Amino acid sequence: MKLEYYLLDMPLIVPFKTSFGTDVNRKPLIFRLEHNGIVSYSESVTDQDPFYSYEDNDTALHVIKRYLAQNIKDVPDPEEFLTRSSNIKGHNMAKAALEMLLYDYRAREMGKPLHEFLGDSRGYANVGISIGMDDINKMIKRIDDALKLKYKRIKVKIMKGEELKIVSAIRDVYPDINLSVDANSDYTEKDFELLKKLDKFNLVYIEQPLYHDDLIYHARLAREISTPICLDESITSPEKAQKAFDIGACSVINIKPGRVSGLTNSLKIARIARENNGHVWIGGMLETGVGRSYNIAMASNKLIDYPGDTSPNSKYYIRDIVKNPYNMEDGIIKDYNGAGNGIEIDEELINKYAVERGVIF
Ligand SMILES: [Mg+2]
The missing domain is CATH 3.30.390.10 (Enolase-like, N-terminal domain)
Incomplete structure (x- = not known):
């Protein structure tokens, strides 16, 4: 061994x-x-x-x-x-x-292929894209490219002071697309009035607006804004997910299997979300094809009801360390059929x- x-x-x-x-x-x-x-x-x-x-x-x-x-x-x-x-x-x-x-x-x-081993697989993952901050015209161009490739949702990174400019520019061009924003904890409890201004843009959710380990202030914010809150960094375990739903801190969770100790807890969190009428999707951390294979297998589980951040790696790396990188077609990535995670x-x-x-x- x-x-x-x-x-x-x-x-x-x-x-x-x-x-x-x-x-x-x-x-x-x-x-x-x-x-x-x-x-x-x-x-x-x-x-x-x-x-x-x-x-x-x-x-x-x-x-x-x-x-x-x-x-x-x-x-x-x-x-x-x-x-x-x-x-x-x-x-x-x-x-x-x-x-x-x-x-x-x-x-x-x-x-067995990993997605079947995990159970309840639909055989493919629904794929969204996460777009980093840049010159707004470049961001619009990237959204345009992503929509042509049929990504099932667009998420853009925002930061304090840039959010209204970014979101209103995108909504001017694309009033109806499935759009979310990710703040990566850039706001505090003093910014609720600013965050309320995002309500009119009909976002599917705002991800992790406040402190990286917070539930309390997110629950407070959730009572003041109509945009649903998605938690990412704050949800580190099934227990934390349950607490978040108990106090109304979020209605959506971005499950990154790596952040929650792996697939066992990812499945537990997905079940907790289902029991609490919440939604879940699988996030990514710019993994190579190795880490990505676990995310895709997990994202194929029928408990995962929102498109995830599981773009094919050709978007990130010049060359991947797997010989059989995923391809996305019509906004979905099919699971490998080989045994285990299926990578070569x-x-x-x-x-x-x-x-x-x-x-x-
Ligand atoms: Mg995030």
Whole structure:
């Protein structure tokens, strides 16, 4: 049995600007498990900096090497792995990287595609696009291109002071499209009057307007605005999702499997949303084709009722590290039919992009 990691350095096609800053390259952290003739790959969705959450590539690697890796040596059920690892507070992205390896291993062992192994698959994911902030004419052009490709919803990044300009310019050109905005926590409880001004634009939701770990102020905001609130950063576990619905902090959740310790909790959160008449979709973190394969399998689950941020990777990377990247047709991505996550790894390219590697056990 062998567990290895690769830290890659991959250039992005278009720099991705959010309220956190601008990414021009990404450093994916990839894991490879080999056991009983089965090879599984997974990806930690951490980045090189702790801007989206407190986790980054270094913390994930540290927690995995020192604490989590020992918990997968007998290849337990994914849920059992999470139970064993519950003494480690937080570090969900690190946990997810190993939990997903276990899902892939189990599915491959049974010879089943991952989306079927997870159950209730529709066989494809409905796909939306997330567009970073830029010159407004460039943003409109990107929306135009996305609509021609039949993306099922458009989401644009906003930041404080830019929101009305961006949204009104888009609505002038496209009064009726399925449009949402993502604020990545750029507002505070002092900005409710400003956020209320977005109500007239008929947005499907505003994503994570307030503090990254907040529920209380989001519940307060939800009572004052008519635009539905979607939570992303704040929802780190099924318990937090339940609390958010209990106090009315959101009606939509962006589930990023990496943020919630993996697929076990993603399914639990989707069930909680269904029980509370909420909506869910699957988000992305600019994953390579490795991480993306888990997101697409999850997004194909029938509990996921809104289009997700699961664009094909040709939008982000010059070349992907899988040989069979997804293609989108008519706004959907079909699941792979091969066993497990179904990816065919390009080992040559992994070696080319690797800036660091190591054997964990
Ligand atoms: Mg978001």
